[in-house]
Amino acid sequence: MQPIPVDKVLMALSILLATPENYIQLNSKGVDLSSLQRGDFDKNVLAHCRASEMGNLTDDMDRVMNNQMLIKNRINSTQLKLSAFKTHLSNTNSIGCSKQQFGEVLMKVPQILATFSVWCVSNKFGNNWLLVAKRNFNGKLFLKKSTESEENSIGHFSGEYFIGFEKLRAITDSQLCELLIVETETSSKQQWYDYYQYVAFGGNNKVKLLGEHKSNRLNKPLGLLAHALAVNEKLKLTLNTDVTIYLRRAELGVVSQLTGI
Numbered sequence: 001m002q003p004i005p006v007d008k009v010l011m012a013l014s015i016l017l018a019t020p021e022n023y024i025q026l027n028s029k030g031v032d033l034s035s036l037q038r039g040d041f042d043k044n045v046l047a048h049c050r051a052s053e054m055g056n057l058t059d060d061m062d063r064v065m066n067n068q069m070l071i072k073n074r075i076n077s078t079q080l081k082l083s084a085f086k087t088h089l090s091n092t093n094s095i096g097c098s099k100q101q102f103g104e105v106l107m108k109v110p111q112i113l114a115t116f117s118v119w120c121v122s123n124k125f126g127n128n129w130l131l132v133a134k135r136n137f138n139g140k141l142f143l144k145k146s147t148e149s150e151e152n153s154i155g156h157f158s159g160e161y162f163i164g165f166e167k168l169r170a171i172t173d174s175q176l177c178e179l180l181i182v183e184t185e186t187s188s189k190q191q192w193y194d195y196y197q198y199v200a201f202g203g204n205n206k207v208k209l210l211g212e213h214k215s216n217r218l219n220k221p222l223g224l225l226a227h228a229l230a231v232n233e234k235l236k237l238t239l240n241t242d243v244t245i246y247l248r249r250a251e252l253g254v255v256s257q258l259t260g261i
Contacts, residue, residue, distance in 0.1 A: 133237055135237040151165050172247070178195070184242040193216055194215045
């Protein structure tokens with residue numbers, strides 16, 4: 001192995017150890033190595049890098065600032081939307097008709113993403129009823145109904161109307177509801193009612209839960225299954241009478257009283 005020349009070792013040490021303020025002469029031949037001193041070398045490198053990289057750094061900073069501005073705008077937009085949604089919810093009734101409301105009311109239930117309109121009424125049987133269906137014996141609307149219209153709704157509150165099974169299921173699943181069915185005989189105007197303390201409907205659009213029954217009919221008392229079948233039949237809205245069907249929010253442990261009976 002050949003020995004390393006002393007001059008080369010001293011030059012390397014000079015580069016590593018020398019500073020601009022205190023030049024250490026390590027070269028045995030007196031060669032000026034100041035241009036290779038560590039401090040000046042760093043300054044030279046920075047000078048060359050600054051010119052080529054400052055432009056890129058400025059571009060990067062501009063992109064960062066633009067991104068921050070976009071994020072801020074999105075946050076502001078989201079806050080405005082949340083504020084608007086909060087205001088909308090404050091005007092939306094999550095339990096349907098209450099406090100003797102009358103007319104069109106917005107309702108929101110967990111099973112349906114969008115709010116929807118319901119019609120609140122007061123009648124001789126009490127307040128806070130939600131209109132489910134209304135059929136006139138001579139009406140034509142329900143002669144044209146389809147599976148889609150039965151699911152989504154058909155008609156309008158002011159005339160013949162059915163809320164639709166999607167909303168009917170969602171409402172009765174989200175809260176305990178009473179059911180009232182009122183039939184009016186066309187010629188005699190005789191009126192019959194069937195009231196159930198609570199009701200709920202399953203995915204097949206049939207009754208899955210039914211409470212205690214009250215009526216002004218003089219018929220022989222029926223069993224629970226017979227009542228469920230009767231409710232399913234009346235919801236087809238094909239009876240030879242005028243039919244109006246209502247729901248009303250019920251309270252656990254509270255027995256509602258029907259007025260006008």
